[in-house]
Ligand SMILES: Nc1ncnc2c1ncn2[C@@H]1O[C@H](COP(=O)(O)OP(=O)(O)OP(=O)(O)O)[C@@H](O)[C@H]1O
């Protein structure tokens with residue numbers, strides 16, 4: 055799906071935190087949104103991913119604004135995956151149960167556990183595995199309904215650099231198979247893995263490269 059942000063401005067109260075953002079996300083690409091703390095990455099990602107309504111401007115999915123997409127719950131469920139900085143796995147469920155929880159078809163669960171390298175841990179509870187393994191489970195959960203795009207906000211914020219690179223590598227591999235990734239991160243290393251880098255500064259796009 056092609057995702058376009060057109061003339062996005064966003065205010066929290068009187069504070070303007072996005073000041074005219076226009077970007078296009080190509081289907082199936084791995085796009086990194088980088089920039090310093092407070093530059094507006096999370097706000098932009100939330101707007102792009104339908105979670106937050108911009109004060110001005112709009113987001114279009116394949117040329118349609120959100121109100122034209124029909125049932126928004128259904129749209130998110132079938133088209134979008136989310137990964138957050140904190141994994142938000144349910145500690146009472148095993149990794150496998152967490153991934154299966156929102157699955158429309160359960161058939162993908164085991165192959166995803168396999169491709170994320172956590173099938174040997176599938177029956178452990180989330181507090182019985184490492185941070186990197188938990189984050190991989192969260193990525194599997196985001197992918198379980200074969201979304202066209204996955205949005206991730208600081209997915210490696212709690213990982214060491216080796217595990218962080220492993221996560222970028224996974225995004226790269228899945229994007230080569232056609233899943234788009236839009237990832238907000240203040241880790242500049244992500245630029246080595248992404249197809250496109252959008253650099254934010256003080257609420258505007260400073261540059262887009264690669
Ligand atoms: N819910 C909110 N209410 C008020 N101001 C907010 C809110 N969320 C963010 N802001 C402000 O908006 C600006 C952009 O914040 P945002 O979270 O988008 O930045 P960021 O680039 O993701 O930062 P970080 O790298 O620290 O996660 C900041 O000045 C922040 O203080």
Ligand SMILES: [Mg+2]
Pocket residue numbers: 095096097207208238
């Ligand atoms: Mg942020």
